[in-house]
Amino acid sequence: MRKQPTNLGPLCGLKIIEFEGIGPAPLAGQLLSDLGAEVIKIEKKTNKQKIEPILDRNKSIITLDLKSNEDSAFAKKLISKADVLIEGFRPGVMERLGLGPVDCEKINPKLVFGRITGWGQNGPYSKKAGHDINYLSITGALNAIGFKNAEPIPPLNLLGDYAGGTMFLIMGILSALWERNNSNKGQVIDVAMIEGVPALMSLIHTFISEKNWKNSRSSNLLDGGCPYYRCYKTKDELFVSVGALENKFFAILIEKLGLDPEWIKEQENKSKWDKLTYEISEKFLTKTRNEWTKIFIDTDACVEPVLSFDEVEKNPQNQERKVFFRKNNVLQANIAPKFSRSMPEDPLIKRSEPKTIIQILKEWNIN
Numbered sequence: 001m002r003k004q005p006t007n008l009g010p011l012c013g014l015k016i017i018e019f020e021g022i023g024p025a026p027l028a029g030q031l032l033s034d035l036g037a038e039v040i041k042i043e044k045k046t047n048k049q050k051i052e053p054i055l056d057r058n059k060s061i062i063t064l065d066l067k068s069n070e071d072s073a074f075a076k077k078l079i080s081k082a083d084v085l086i087e088g089f090r091p092g093v094m095e096r097l098g099l100g101p102v103d104c105e106k107i108n109p110k111l112v113f114g115r116i117t118g119w120g121q122n123g124p125y126s127k128k129a130g131h132d133i134n135y136l137s138i139t140g141a142l143n144a145i146g147f148k149n150a151e152p153i154p155p156l157n158l159l160g161d162y163a164g165g166t167m168f169l170i171m172g173i174l175s176a177l178w179e180r181n182n183s184n185k186g187q188v189i190d191v192a193m194i195e196g197v198p199a200l201m202s203l204i205h206t207f208i209s210e211k212n213w214k215n216s217r218s219s220n221l222l223d224g225g226c227p228y229y230r231c232y233k234t235k236d237e238l239f240v241s242v243g244a245l246e247n248k249f250f251a252i253l254i255e256k257l258g259l260d261p262e263w264i265k266e267q268e269n270k271s272k273w274d275k276l277t278y279e280i281s282e283k284f285l286t287k288t289r290n291e292w293t294k295i296f297i298d299t300d301a302c303v304e305p306v307l308s309f310d311e312v313e314k315n316p317q318n319q320e321r322k323v324f325f326r327k328n329n330v331l332q333a334n335i336a337p338k339f340s341r342s343m344p345e346d347p348l349i350k351r352s353e354p355k356t357i358i359q360i361l362k363e364w365n366i367n
Contacts, residue, residue: 007344007345008036008344009034009035009339009342009344010035010036010339010342011032011035012037013038014032014036014038014083014084014177015038015081015083015084016029016032016037016038016082016083016084016085016086017042017075017078017079017084017086018039018040018041018042018059018085018086018087019041019042019085019087019088019089019094020041020042020044021087022088023088023132023157023165024088024161024162024165024191025086025087025166025169026041026055026056027161027162028086028116028166028170028173029041029055029059029086030054030055030056030057030058032170033057033058034057034336035335036342036344038060039058039059040059040060040062040360040364041059041060041061042066042078043061043062043063043064044063044064044065044066045064045065046063051354053327053328053332057327060355060360060363061354061355062354062355062356066097066099072097072098072099074357076099076107077361078364078366079099079104079107079111080107080108081108081364081365082108082111083110083111083112083177084111084113084114085104085111085112085114086114086169087114088115088116088117089117090117090126091117091121091122091126091127092127101113101188108186109185109186110180110184110185110186111186112173112177112187112189113186113187113188113189114169114172114173114191115188115189115191116166116169116191116192117191117192117193118130118131118132118165118192119192120190120192120194120195121190121192131160132154132157133154133160135160135193135194136154136155136159136160136197138194139194139198140198140201141159141197141198142154143217144204144215144217144220144223145217145223146218147218148217148218148219148225152217159197161193163196163200164195164196164197164199164200165191167196168191168195169191172189173189176189203222207220207221221245226273227273227276227280228242228243228245228250228253228267229243229244229245230242230277231306232280232281232284233281233284234285234287234288234289234291235284235285235286235288235289235291236288236290238288238305238306239289239306240284240292240293240296240304240305241303241306242303243302243303244302245302247264247267249300250264250267251264252299252301253301253302253303256295256296256301256303257280257284258283259279259280259283263276263279289305289306290305293305309331312324313326313331
């Protein structure tokens with residue numbers, strides 16, 4: 001018999017209801033459930049029920065028709081016992097279901113109601129459709145990402161959905177729970193990705209205020225324009241990343257590449273960046289990625305191989321930290337961050353599976 005874990009995580013005992021959605025809301029539910037929160041995901045009744053192997057891990061899943069009186073009444077019973085509700089619908093959807101913030105406050109005044117959208121709950125764009133790439137467009141972030149004289153490059157959906165969305169939703173939830181200790185009241189968290197993304201750009205806004213930022217892509221310190229903060233192709237058509245910003249690290253880079261030591265004094269001379277980029281490019285093309293990795297492995301030159309998803313598990317630092325694991329041969333990230341006392345023992349404490357109303361009622365002690 002498998003031994004039951006003794007440590008269920010720092011959020012053990014926290015009850016969360018997550019309404020089915022895509023993008024940032026499901027990830028918030030997953031990350032909170034990873035840390036021990038009890039998450040019930042409410043899905044729409046369809047002919048095809050699908051459990052996501054990663055986003056749904058550790059969650060209990062129940063299918064409801066929220067337009068039916070019976071299922072709506074059950075959802076309200078859950079809300080009466082919950083600490084947190086997460087939803088990512090367009091503004092007005094939850095209200096039309098009779099489950100908006102005003103409705104829920106009557107059921108459970110201590111409920112933290114987390115809402116996440118791209119545009120926010122109000123404003124001229126609030127009812128429009130949109131995705132990560134659109135939200136980045138109006139923040140200035142997308143315009144800054146990509147190559148010079150080429151179209152901007154979407155940074156996957158990491159920056160808008162997840163960094164500017166999920167992480168601010170989680171921060172808002174935990175902040176509201178902390179505040180509830182004093183007020184004994186819940187509140188609504190209105191997370192807009194168009195606000196989260198700019199909040200992440202404090203350093204870039206600082207550069208702009210100092211007139212140290214050009215609107216042309218690949219022209220600045222952190223956007224690929226700097227020769228010692230970018231990626232380079234190697235002999236075998238693979239890539240290495242270089243992040244030698246500090247002069248002492250840059251000096252090591254120059255030494256290991258066998259370039260003229262005079263470059264160490266000229267590091268910040270932007271008029272020579274194109275020439276330096278060319279020389280570094282030519283050097284990296286003389287050896288394979290793995291050969292360069294061995295050369296730089298024990299140095300502070302800030303040079304690392306650019307790994308594919310098929311290679312990340314073999315990286316020794318990733319292995320030591322157990323950054324990744326596989327379940328049913330599905331590669332996924334382990335629990336993060338790590339805790340000194342309350343770290344969950346198992347990233348998959350329980351298998352996600354559909355449950356019945358009777359099961360949920362019993363588990364949440366609802367009469």
